[in-house]
Amino acid sequence: MTDHALVLFSGGQDSATCLAWALDRFPHVETLGFDYGQRHRVELEVRAAFRERLARENPAWAARLGPDHLLTLDALREVSDTALTRETEITMQANGLPSTFVPGRNLLFVTFAAALAYRRGLRHLVAGMCETDYSGYPDCRDDTLKALQVAINLGMDRRFVLHTPLMWRDKKATWALAARLGGAALVEAIRVETHSCYLGDRTTLHAWGFGCGTCPACELRQRGWEAWAADPGKDETHD
Template sequence: MTDQTADISALVLFSGGQDSATCLAWALARFSHVETLGFSYGQRHIVELACREALIAGMASLRPDWATKLGEAHTLDIPTLSAISDTALTRDMAIEMGADGLPNTFVPGRNLVFLTFAAALAYRRGITHIVGGMCETDYSGYPDCRDDTIKALNTALNLGMARPFELHTPLMWLDKAATWSLAHDLGGETLIDLIRDQSHTCYLGERGERHDWGYGCGECPACQLRARGWSGYVATRSKATP
């Protein structure tokens, strides 16, 4: 893999989920220094934040050069996001579709807030590359995951902070099966196993049962999407193996 940004630092939005873990590996393969940022915003699945340490340690042990690239791990508390929202990710309510056609797991403004805080932190840290796991190929219709949204916000951040930030979304046009394949390309079966065992994506925060694709309730939209992606990935790998 050609390293085109060998002497540049990056800040990765790192929740502890499958997508952000893959994005962290993607950044480590491209940048010389990588810091991570997670948010505690009153999410029901806050257990995801506890997964980050094991994921970072696993990636550091996977490749010596990745270990030297890993920098500070940041966490920002933004409880206001939960206080002003009324969603299934921030309240104890059933997950269902809303009258507006969006699932009630949509937290209005979440990615806009995350990326704005990330840019503010990156400004102080002297970082201009910010990496996020937003995706509109295999998602729940969240408007703040769309490529147009990210590009518009990128422009606003550059204007508002007078810095040439570049927002990277390596998963934007990948479905979950392709995301698993990307993880395999970056770190082989070792990275795949690390993500399956240590990441967390279940909306309900369940880590009791270990499925083929990892831990979760197995029923929420996040688990179902991850399970379908794993099945697609396994099928693709089987066809590629003689």
Template structure:
């Protein structure tokens, strides 16, 4: 039976929702972040604030939330020429992929997460990849995740489960899932509290903008990540209002 999980946690909307999912589901949950020289490095600060707020506001999850880990994977910035690791405009490339695609990022992240999980005795890797609201990134696809699960389990000689709670839902449904998870936490008003926490403290904007406060949170409002988050917010209705 799976009881211990490691969440790939950036401090953004998606990974925070995945963290709530894991905290509701597993008895022990650890978190893992990556510093790869990303332009939006402010997310590395935001993730610590989110963890503190979860511990403070959601007492039923507090004892389940274990150690946080941060790995330096600056090598990604050395091998990739992308708008997430360079000061360059967001645009589509000849391949049909946006230049926000960092080749091999999720593959490397999952490999390192699996190695850490092996050492820490964690059985499940939880990641916020998604095929519904994404930019065509091949390393976010369900087939990629299934292949990685097989490869990592074989390579570690230990059964690892890769869990993708957001794989088949869009951003509006991700907001709704967060609301539902907050309700299920046992905290009074937990649904709205978790949504408010995500709005106020998580970071998604690719430009690292924490000066402009939108209805859905902080961000520039025009980068691909902000546009996606804004569209999801516009379509979001708390489950209780249906």
């Protein structure tokens, strides 16, 4: 359908916010997660609870929320040697990228999402990549994703539209967007039901959510929360 969407939903803060963004705009929204043997696989385990809470607390969105899909990409782990696919220390590498960078991950995710959308008859792809407040991953860059959209549309002979609503938002603005879309209820659902910590730690609930509090993902989420809590003004970034 030309106005139906598929959200790449990992179970983290960014993709959860993107799911709310899509439900606010499209009449039918499906979700897709990927199991690639990630170290923080707990993110996959929280996806269902977040979807259920979102539907329970917002009946209008519940009517729009379609089925969830999960694809296994074991090959990605096989070709990767990173801190997200191995029990190794998170460090900065000689190339300037953190060891959490999984080469090709987002390229594969979007391509498989488009393949599923092709079969499901969905036109809009929504993903949480961002180059404003991130770890420097080259496959999160706007230029990368625009080029990928062109390649996918040529290769599949479709006119998919790839939306990245967080591309120019930092984490403070991402919390603000959630507040604008769903108020305090959505902010709280994201805070307690989603998972961003690279180490998969859900033993401690901080003000900003569960996590180890020391990995790069936790640090980004914490800084964004604290900046937003100190100045919870409206999200002024245009969609």
